Amino acid sequence: MSESHRIDPQHPDPVLIHRAAGLLREGKLVAYPTETFYGLAADPRSERAIEAVFAAKGRPERLALPLIASDRRSVLDAVSEFSDAAERLAAAFWPGALTLVLPASPSLTPRLLGNGRSVGIRISPHSIAAALAAAFGSAIVATSANRSGRDSPVTAREAGEDLGGEVALILDGGPTSGGHASTVLDLTADPPRVVRSGAVPLSAIEEVLGRRIT
Numbered sequence: 001m002s003e004s005h006r007i008d009p010q011h012p013d014p015v016l017i018h019r020a021a022g023l024l025r026e027g028k029l030v031a032y033p034t035e036t037f038y039g040l041a042a043d044p045r046s047e048r049a050i051e052a053v054f055a056a057k058g059r060p061e062r063l064a065l066p067l068i069a070s071d072r073r074s075v076l077d078a079v080s081e082f083s084d085a086a087e088r089l090a091a092a093f094w095p096g097a098l099t100l101v102l103p104a105s106p107s108l109t110p111r112l113l114g115n116g117r118s119v120g121i122r123i124s125p126h127s128i129a130a131a132l133a134a135a136f137g138s139a140i141v142a143t144s145a146n147r148s149g150r151d152s153p154v155t156a157r158e159a160g161e162d163l164g165g166e167v168a169l170i171l172d173g174g175p176t177s178g179g180h181a182s183t184v185l186d187l188t189a190d191p192p193r194v195v196r197s198g199a200v201p202l203s204a205i206e207e208v209l210g211r212r213i214t
Helices: 014-025 047-057 072-078 084-093 127-136 156-166 202-209
Strands: 003-006 030-033 038-041 067-069 098-103 118-123 169-172 183-186 193-196
Touching: 014 030, 014 127, 014 169, 030 127, 030 156, 038 047, 038 127, 038 156, 047 156, 067 072, 067 127, 072 118, 084 098, 084 202, 156 169, 183 202
Parallel strands: 003 169, 030 169, 067 118, 098 183
Antiparallel strands: 030 038, 098 118, 183 193
């Protein structure tokens, strides 16, 4: 079974956060709470770590993995272009549950991108998710901490039961809010395309952009 430690969701223990970040640098996996569900973190620039994510989740290889960043600098490091539309949406909804699909930085491993050229990324308002990404020093993988096809976990126990010994450490910040996953909006398409409906409503996105989206 995975090692699990309780962590204050309001004031995360920096020692535990830095330990988790160190495990990510070693190519290992860490489960952690976000503003919606528990996520599975990995180094997005390590092919070995990304292979471990796909193996743990049983995820179809053609599907890309999304990222969470702690700040704008980390977002810009992970993408090759940040458009005016992205600027406006980021100002309106970040930190928050809106994942923007943008042209990917060449530093990201192709396996992360599902062999495509774009990456989904958001800044999380959850203190543990943000602290882990900040301690790691760049964006981290943010796929849900469950086997593919199963319900996304809202507790550390659910994440541990689903992924078993595949995860080096579980940061147990208590139950997450659940509900809708992040809205995923593809800004590499014109007009922008909703990949997944979620926590941020389409109408709010259209209001910010001043145009209809598909």
